[in-house]
Amino acid sequence: MEVEAVSTQPKPVVSTLPPKPHFDPLKPHEMNDGRVQFRKVSVPPHRYSPLKKAWMEIYTPIYEQMKIDIRMNLKARKVELKTRADTPDISNLQKCADFVHAFMLGFDVIDAIALLRVDELYVESFEIKDVKTLRGEHLSRAIGRLSGKAGKTKFAIENATKTRIVIADTKIHILGSFANIKIARDSLCSLILGSPAGKVYSKLRAVTARLAERF
Numbered sequence: 001m002e003v004e005a006v007s008t009q010p011k012p013v014v015s016t017l018p019p020k021p022h023f024d025p026l027k028p029h030e031m032n033d034g035r036v037q038f039r040k041v042s043v044p045p046h047r048y049s050p051l052k053k054a055w056m057e058i059y060t061p062i063y064e065q066m067k068i069d070i071r072m073n074l075k076a077r078k079v080e081l082k083t084r085a086d087t088p089d090i091s092n093l094q095k096c097a098d099f100v101h102a103f104m105l106g107f108d109v110i111d112a113i114a115l116l117r118v119d120e121l122y123v124e125s126f127e128i129k130d131v132k133t134l135r136g137e138h139l140s141r142a143i144g145r146l147s148g149k150a151g152k153t154k155f156a157i158e159n160a161t162k163t164r165i166v167i168a169d170t171k172i173h174i175l176g177s178f179a180n181i182k183i184a185r186d187s188l189c190s191l192i193l194g195s196p197a198g199k200v201y202s203k204l205r206a207v208t209a210r211l212a213e214r215f
Helices: 045-053 055-065 092-105 136-147 149-161 178-192 197-214
Strands: 038-042 068-073 078-083 122-127 164-168 171-176
Touching: 038 092, 045 055, 045 092, 055 068, 055 092, 068 092, 078 092, 092 122, 092 171, 122 178, 136 149, 136 164, 136 178, 149 164, 149 178, 149 197, 171 178, 178 197
Parallel strands: none
Antiparallel strands: 038 078, 068 078, 122 171, 164 171
């Protein structure tokens, strides 16, 4: 009686899977299902004339470099921004909105345009009354201490901390990196609380020297 030899080795499985599909990368305007995104920035009455004068300086980098459409809505008094089909990055819209908003707060175009070029820049705003409740002449003297004679104190803080500061009545706006904003804000708060400018300068020198060592 003959017995057939049965092979115990498994038969090779022939792959019947279809080839992997190849998808082209999505374009930025397609990431949002092809919807156009908008941003609107209000124009305060006192910034209407400066906006008219600096319109081309604001329009050119936004339209040509960031590839974002921009227009002034005269009826609503708002600057309107929207994405285009050729916008290279969806985050450009928010950068442009921050840039226009910084200009409305009172920053120069050459300073505010850094928000388009550098990623780690922010604008922080606070009021004098957030630090200390002052009224009448006490408030006027505090604003005078912040600026200094011919703006000397403000420029010294700006140069030491690599920030830009706008003092608009009782509101203070600081443009810079996170760490630098903190140093500038601490110096301004000391001045509001009554510290003499000389003491603030010496403290600034010590802090900036420590920062220089760290980097």
